[in-house]
Amino acid sequence: MPEPSTKTGPASVEFRNVSMRYGAVTAVDNVSFTIEPGQLVTLLGPSGCGKTTTLRMIAGLEIASEGQILIGGKDVTKLSAADRDVSMVFQSYALFPHMSVLENAAYGPTVKGLGKDVAKQMALEKLALVGLKGFENRYPSELSGGQQQRVAVARALVLEPQVLLFDEPLSNLDAKLRRRVREEIRELQQKLNLTVAYVTHDQEEALAVSDRIIVMSNARIAQEGAPRDLYEAPANAFVADFIGDANILAVTVKSVLEGLAHVEIGEASVTLPARSLSAGPAKVAIRPEALLLSQTPAPGSLSGRIAKCAYLGNHLDIMVDTAIGELFVVRYGARQMWEPGTPVSVSFADTGVTLIPPG
CATH class of the missing domain: 2.40.50.140 (Nucleic acid-binding proteins)
Structure with missing residues (x-):
């Protein structure tokens, strides 16, 4: 029976002069940054600034028009999503409604042909990690928004990716639950030493969870740095007004x-x-x-x-x-x-x- 692969730990993500064009529209314009291994870095900015396109390029869901993307030092610029060791938690959670919590969490290893028993064992481990032990046989419709969010995180974690991506993960939750779930995501990221790229338009959320924040405006990076640096020493009026x-x-x-x-x-x-x-x-x-x-x-x-x-x-x-x-x-x-x-x-x-x- 095949065993799950042993990972070497979190990986860095590097963009070198990356651009993304859709015809005449430039969605990301000559962007360079590095996410260090084991860091949670937030891409923050208003709608249409390029942050989600940047995240999708890390995932391999969009292929860059120019520049280089490296994950763990390896050039993945032209690789498809299936050939990159990353997982993504979508805004909608994208759970399969006809599958139980356990089946949803075990989907990745099952598709990779690791066998039902191994897939189940891996899924149970990650569901326990996100506090869903005892919920294995429920269906998504029987869960609260916060519980559905945790299933999506467990499913993303189950193959122990080098990089974990979050696309506006808290936007479907009410304000009090958002605060609790963002704390859980941060705690999990630190506990498991994960490299995380996290997209949000909510500056309070970004300040609360991030090691570093990359503020984007009009397809470019307006400023990047630690949360306190951006709040206390904004580079320009846009950053000052957007962060707080x-x-x-x-x-x-x-x-x-x-x-x-x-x-x-x-x-x-x-x-x-x-x-x-x-x-x-x-x-x-x-x-x-x-x-x-x-x-x-x-x-x-x-x-x-x-x-x-x-x-x-x-x-x-x-x-x-x-x-x-x-x-x-x-x-x-x-x-x-x-x-x-x-x-x-x-x-x-x-x-x-x-x-x-x-x-």
């Missing part, structure tokens, strides 16, 4: 000395890392939690008036009218509401205020 909320304001850099910029934000002034910018026009991205409100005027601050204040349980969402436009402010743990029309002084926290290029 940000107030994007036009500012003037008055001077730069030893890497520090003296910046005028309306009537206020701050000192920020220059990030290779020189004196002249620029923009600043200010996180809502980095704006501090006081009813006592402070030097170097902006004056404004409360426009709106909404209570959201663990925080307040506040809109403040100022001479440089309306600012969005978040106050965590605050209980006291601010009345519209209340005069306030707006100052800036030490973090969450970042210079970005003017373009």
Whole structure:
């Protein structure tokens, strides 16, 4: 009886100047990146940015128009999906409705001719791993959305692929379940030391599960890095606005000395890392939690008036009218509401205020 193959561990994924064209439309434009073995990397961006096409090229479901794709150092650019050691969890889960949970999970090894007993043993092991022991004889229609998602993960894991791919895996779940299942996926990925490429348009999801995030915009990479780097040091206005909320304001850099910029934000002034910018026009991205409100005027601050204040349980969402436009402010743990029309002084926290290029 054939035994399941022994894997050597997770593999890297590398794109070298990869493009994908459909006629006159360029879906992915000269993209290069590396996913290190055992990392979970998220492809994040709005609809139509190229992230799903990129994932499908890793899977072999689309063949790149240009460039090279390597998995575990091996050039797989022209290989079909069947000849690549990857598995994909689809947005719809794509479970077979007429098959039991066990039959769904055992489908891969069965098709590969490993024999019913071996296929069953492999499927039972992975179903137990995703917390579905005891559900083997149920059918997909008898499961919740979260349970169906786990069956899809077990089926993808059963052949122990070098790379596991997720295409918007949580979009069919409600908000509370999404949080729980994303934690389970992350825990499983770390426990099994899997290389994972994960596509989502949900920035909170990306921040929660990723070792690294690749932000895509208009078929190109806008920025890549660790979640904290992207949130705290966005490269441009698009990334600042897409990863969390940000107030994007036009500012003037008055001077730069030893890497520090003296910046005028309306009537206020701050000192920020220059990030290779020189004196002249620029923009600043200010996180809502980095704006501090006081009813006592402070030097170097902006004056404004409360426009709106909404209570959201663990925080307040506040809109403040100022001479440089309306600012969005978040106050965590605050209980006291601010009345519209209340005069306030707006100052800036030490973090969450970042210079970005003017373009």
